[in-house]
Amino acid sequence: xxxxxxxxxxxxxxLASFVVTVAALGGMQLFAQIIGGHDxxxxxxxxxxxxxxxxxxxxxxxxxxxxITQGDLRLQAARTTVAYSDAGSLRIQQIMxxxxxxxxxxxxxxxxxxxxxxxxxxxxxxxxxxxLKRGGDTLNGQxxxxxxxxxxxxVDGRAGGVSTGGRVSGTFTVPQN
Numbered sequence: 001x002x003x004x005x006x007x008x009x010x011x012x013x014x015l016a017s018f019v020v021t022v023a024a025l026g027g028m029q030l031f032a033q034i035i036g037g038h039d040x041x042x043x044x045x046x047x048x049x050x051x052x053x054x055x056x057x058x059x060x061x062x063x064x065x066x067x068i069t070q071g072d073l074r075l076q077a078a079r080t081t082v083a084y085s086d087a088g089s090l091r092i093q094q095i096m097x098x099x100x101x102x103x104x105x106x107x108x109x110x111x112x113x114x115x116x117x118x119x120x121x122x123x124x125x126x127x128x129x130x131x132l133k134r135g136g137d138t139l140n141g142q143x144x145x146x147x148x149x150x151x152x153x154x155v156d157g158r159a160g161g162v163s164t165g166g167r168v169s170g171t172f173t174v175p176q177n
Contacts, residue, residue, distance in 0.1 A: 042071035048080075059083045066097070076102045077115075094118050101126070109133045112144070122148040130155065139170040 049064025060082045068075040078099025085091050095117045103110045113128025124146040132139040132155075141155040157166030 045069045058086055073105045074103070076100070092119050094120075107133075107135050110144075124148065136173040137171065139168070141168040142166050 046068045048062035048066045062080045077097035083094045097115045112126035112130040126144040146153045
């Protein structure tokens with residue numbers, strides 16, 4: 001179901017399609033940093049049980065079985081909110097995916113309860129039971145932060161910056177000669 005208000009019907013549909021496509025593309029580029037080798041110029045497909053343009057709040061909400069794919073990269077979540085500014089042209093500010101966030105490409109998977117991409121700060125944060133897997137290698141923690149400017153990524157056992165006694169853990173495979 002699409003719910004859009006306060007602009008002409010044809011313009012609403014075009015705007016909603018544009019915002020969702022740009023948001024999905026931005027989101028896929030975000031996770032391409034986590035799962036390397038992704039073609040960020042490939043077409044983006046998205047589906048959800050409901051898409052709602054909240055034009056007075058400058059956001060688009062995709063909810064219910066959100067499924068976004070680009071090439072062989074896939075993002076799934078219960079809900080995705082895209083915040084944008086509209087000062088003459090649309091610009092994505094932040095993408096937040098919640099509810100069993102799963103991003104995968106081949107044998108590489110990132111899971112968490114919440115994922116936030118802040119376009120202005122160029123930070124990606126995944127929080128709540130974060131799990132990264134690549135083949136037989138795993139990394140687990142409560143929060144993953146990726147700084148796209150510095151290229152530095154960190155995983156810690158704290159949820160929301162608060163120490164909960166959690167630790168980072170994982171397993172890596174040793175190459176056999």
